[in-house]
Amino acid sequence: MNTLVLIDSVELGLIYAIMALGVFISFRTLNMPDLTVDGSFVLGAAVSAVMCSNGNPQAALGMAFIAGCAAGSVTAILHTKLKIQPLLAGILVMLGLWSINLRVMGSKANIPLINKATVFNLLDGTTIEAYATMVIPATIIIIIMLLLFYFLKTELGLVIRATGDNEQMVRAMGVNTDTTILVGLAIANGMVALSGALIAQYQSFADISMGTGMVIIGLASVIIGEVIFGVKSLLRRLIAVILGAVLYRLVIAMAFELGMPPTDLKLVSAVIVTIALAMPVIKERLMTWRKRKTNHQGEVRKSAEN
Amino acid sequence: MLKIERITKIFAPGSINEKTAIDDLSLTMNDGDFLTVIGGNGAGKSTLLNCIAGVFEVDAGHIYLDQKNITFSPEYKRSKYIGRVFQNPLSGTAFDMTIEENLAIAYAKAKTRGLKPGIKKAEAKMFKDKLAQLGLGLEDRMYQKVGLLSGGQRQALTLLMATIVKPRLLLLDEHTAALDPATARQVLHLTRQLIKVNELTAIMVTHNMKNALEYGNRTIMMHEGRIILDFAGEERAKVTVEKLIEQFSHQSGEILDNDRLLLS
Numbered sequence: 262m263n264t265l266v267l268i269d270s271v272e273l274g275l276i277y278a279i280m281a282l283g284v285f286i287s288f289r290t291l292n293m294p295d296l297t298v299d300g301s302f303v304l305g306a307a308v309s310a311v312m313c314s315n316g317n318p319q320a321a322l323g324m325a326f327i328a329g330c331a332a333g334s335v336t337a338i339l340h341t342k343l344k345i346q347p348l349l350a351g352i353l354v355m356l357g358l359w360s361i362n363l364r365v366m367g368s369k370a371n372i373p374l375i376n377k378a379t380v381f382n383l384l385d386g387t388t389i390e391a392y393a394t395m396v397i398p399a400t401i402i403i404i405i406m407l408l409l410f411y412f413l414k415t416e417l418g419l420v421i422r423a424t425g426d427n428e429q430m431v432r433a434m435g436v437n438t439d440t441t442i443l444v445g446l447a448i449a450n451g452m453v454a455l456s457g458a459l460i461a462q463y464q465s466f467a468d469i470s471m472g473t474g475m476v477i478i479g480l481a482s483v484i485i486g487e488v489i490f491g492v493k494s495l496l497r498r499l500i501a502v503i504l505g506a507v508l509y510r511l512v513i514a515m516a517f518e519l520g521m522p523p524t525d526l527k528l529v530s531a532v533i534v535t536i537a538l539a540m541p542v543i544k545e546r547l548m549t550w551r552k553r554k555t556n557h558q559g560e561v562r563k564s565a566e567n
Numbered sequence: 568m569l570k571i572e573r574i575t576k577i578f579a580p581g582s583i584n585e586k587t588a589i590d591d592l593s594l595t596m597n598d599g600d601f602l603t604v605i606g607g608n609g610a611g612k613s614t615l616l617n618c619i620a621g622v623f624e625v626d627a628g629h630i631y632l633d634q635k636n637i638t639f640s641p642e643y644k645r646s647k648y649i650g651r652v653f654q655n656p657l658s659g660t661a662f663d664m665t666i667e668e669n670l671a672i673a674y675a676k677a678k679t680r681g682l683k684p685g686i687k688k689a690e691a692k693m694f695k696d697k698l699a700q701l702g703l704g705l706e707d708r709m710y711q712k713v714g715l716l717s718g719g720q721r722q723a724l725t726l727l728m729a730t731i732v733k734p735r736l737l738l739l740d741e742h743t744a745a746l747d748p749a750t751a752r753q754v755l756h757l758t759r760q761l762i763k764v765n766e767l768t769a770i771m772v773t774h775n776m777k778n779a780l781e782y783g784n785r786t787i788m789m790h791e792g793r794i795i796l797d798f799a800g801e802e803r804a805k806v807t808v809e810k811l812i813e814q815f816s817h818q819s820g821e822i823l824d825n826d827r828l829l830l831s
């Protein structure tokens with residue numbers, strides 16, 4: 262793989278890692294399969310593209326985060342107040358967001374940002390200007406990771422984590438689980454939207470369908486991180502998600518290098534996630550298979566001795 | 568202290584599965600009372616505790632805690648004054664979090680939770696001391712996940728979590744039923760000790776008649792959603808398990824055919 266592709270993949274991976282951390286919050290911390298992600302990612306990109314067109318690339322990131330929080334809150338309310346299953350609540354919001362995103366984009370399916378200032382121009386004129394596309398995502402993801410790490414250990418953060426473990430216990434501890442789910446899903450989708458906002462500025466366009474399959478990419482990153490880098494401590498888990506997101510990009514880039522047509526990307530993503538999800542089962546099968554084999558050899562030896 | 572006025576709880580009203588789990592039940596408890604509750608399967612013991620805790624809203628009647636009408640107050644709000652330990656040792660703790668984190672969550676019970684650190688240094692020290700008092704060696708495992716603990720250790724931890732901020736009322740629903748006899752005895756002793764030291768008002772459901780008479784200062788027996796026997800003071804001191812069984816048949820007009828109650 263040539264260095265340019267390698268660098269591109271790492272940069273993309275670092276930006277997508279923000280989205281993956283969002284997916285980590287909903288799927289792992291809250292234990293909720295939230296499919297809002299595909300919509301909130303585009304929402305962030307749409308807000309970002311429109312605001313960049315108007316010359317506000319920094320504020321665009323903040324607005325995108327807030328918009329994502331709002332989307333996540335709607336999903337949470339559908340689930341907690343109207344008792345709709347989380348999976349379905351997420352799909353409903355994702356569906357609704359398609360129309361909202363088009364409205365945000367002024368009924369255009371695509372907004373190009375050629376020659377528009379983005380956050381990646383922030384370092385223009387400095388000595389590290391050439392590395393802006395690496396330095397800026399890296400800085401942002403480190404700040405976000407540290408903030409998230411701190412947050413998950415605050416009074417509020419602790420009960421959000423406990424909600425994913427045991428809602429009954431959280432209520433018995435005087436906490437309204439409707440609130441913890443709301444805050445959790447809001448933050449998760451805020452991060453997803455922020456990721457979308459940065460991607461739009463990075464690739465200089467926003468597209469109405471750029472979020473399709475995003476939740477699967479996020480989940481793949483989370484699982485790859487868990488399998489390869491472990492789940493020991495909270496900090497380690499967060500770092501693992503980021504590394505997982507980068508690794509996922511590298512794998513995809515490698516597949517392209519090997520001649521995979523871009524149209525097969527979604528299929529490959531689905532296969533990767535399937536394998537990752539099946540990992541525990543595969544491991545167990547392998548273990549029993551090995552155990553049986555050694556057992557069998559032992560028996561053969563025994564009967565030979567007799 | 569706790570005043571329950573003619574409450575009724577009907578599950579699935581209007582359907583063929585309609586079930587009156589609590590039937591026009593009244594109960595008054597004084598400060599410092601330790602009430603034990605016995606009764607056959609489906610007598611309504613758990614439902615009674617769940618109605619007090621706010622898991623279910625009652626269909627009729629009122630519940631007062633310290634003169635405050637809590638009949639329609641949601642579960643999480645009542646939890647600030649009511650501590651609970653469940654039958655299932657998995658129910659009382661967050662398994663994927665450390666012992667210390669679980670205790671921190673319990674200790675913040677009365678507070679509004681914000682963005683301050685969840686575990687403070689001074690508190691961590693206090694958690695360690697309290698854990699040491701359980702005598703299970705958990706003070707050396709503060710940073711381990713609760714999922715690694717045995718059922719008995721978890722129930723002991725849940726007891727500590729339910730009482731670390733002094734609750735106005737402690738509800739125990741067969742909290743030793745899932746444990747082996749030796750561990751059950753240990754957890755029961757711990758329960759008695761915590762109730763005594765903290766001067767708690769408590770309700771303990773048990774299927775063990777001997778325990779019911781041995782612990783606490785008052786015992787009620789439930790049947791079909793009603794209280795059919797209520798002993799306290801001198802009268803209770805004279806009651807034996809045999810007498811209880813006899814009284815039960817007399818009051819309910821049925822023979823106590825509950826293996827679980829008899830054998831224990």
Ligand SMILES: Nc1ncnc2c1ncn2[C@@H]1O[C@H](COP(=O)(O)OP(=O)(O)OP(=O)(O)O)[C@@H](O)[C@H]1O
Nearest residue numbers: 578579586588606607608609610611612613614615
């Ligand atoms: N959530 C529920 N939905 C419908 N029916 C219920 C529900 N909970 C309890 N019941 C019914 O209400 C009645 C009382 O149940 P409850 O659990 O209070 O009994 P219990 O005295 O605790 O019995 P056990 O000794 O078996 O724990 C039973 O007939 C039960 O089937």
Ligand SMILES: [Mg+2]
Nearest residue numbers: 612613614741
């Ligand atoms: Mg019960």
